[in-house]
Amino acid sequence: MKTLIRPMLVLFILLTVITGVVYPIVVTAIGHAAFARQANGSLVESNGKVAGSALIGQQFDAPYYFWGRLSATTPMPYNAQNSSGSNLGPTNPALADEIKGRIDALKAAGNDMSAPIPVDLVTSSGSGLDPEISPAAAAYQTARVAQARGLPVDQVRDLVDRHTSGRQFGIFGEARVNVLTLNLALDNLKPMH
Numbered sequence: 001m002k003t004l005i006r007p008m009l010v011l012f013i014l015l016t017v018i019t020g021v022v023y024p025i026v027v028t029a030i031g032h033a034a035f036a037r038q039a040n041g042s043l044v045e046s047n048g049k050v051a052g053s054a055l056i057g058q059q060f061d062a063p064y065y066f067w068g069r070l071s072a073t074t075p076m077p078y079n080a081q082n083s084s085g086s087n088l089g090p091t092n093p094a095l096a097d098e099i100k101g102r103i104d105a106l107k108a109a110g111n112d113m114s115a116p117i118p119v120d121l122v123t124s125s126g127s128g129l130d131p132e133i134s135p136a137a138a139a140y141q142t143a144r145v146a147q148a149r150g151l152p153v154d155q156v157r158d159l160v161d162r163h164t165s166g167r168q169f170g171i172f173g174e175a176r177v178n179v180l181t182l183n184l185a186l187d188n189l190k191p192m193h
Helices: 002-034 093-109 135-149 153-162 179-189
Strands: 043-046 049-053 176-178
Touching: 043 179, 049 179, 135 153, 135 176, 135 179, 153 179, 176 179
Parallel strands: none
Antiparallel strands: 043 049
């Protein structure tokens, strides 16, 4: 048994150094060299200041901004330290109340309630952090945002089109619109009564 203790300790220390120190340093260095923007959090800047991350949603609830998906994180929306979904099932009355509350908020903000509401505007995501909405959700809000900002609808629609990303590699996922970058671009358009 004594002859096994020394080799076990040496192997334990060696593997700890390799997997706990060397490997993380190498992977971090490669990440920063090959994917610097992503390795640093995909930060979005506006006027020389960090406005947020392109990977984490933010709360927008003013009528002159596009709204993202609801966030189920607590104690505040889009809390990256507490990423979670609501886990509310389709028969749960709390889910129906959440959807009704969001529909009421959309109506109060001035959305056209005769058009079908895209599901991603009234339900929260699995992570509670979604930074993107569907092009349909952006199109649904275009008239409201244009009116609130005093801009032509076509100009806002063109901005949405420019901020719409297609499927990854043309086959994975769905088309999407990053709400933060779209709203920052809106702020650069100006007119707002």
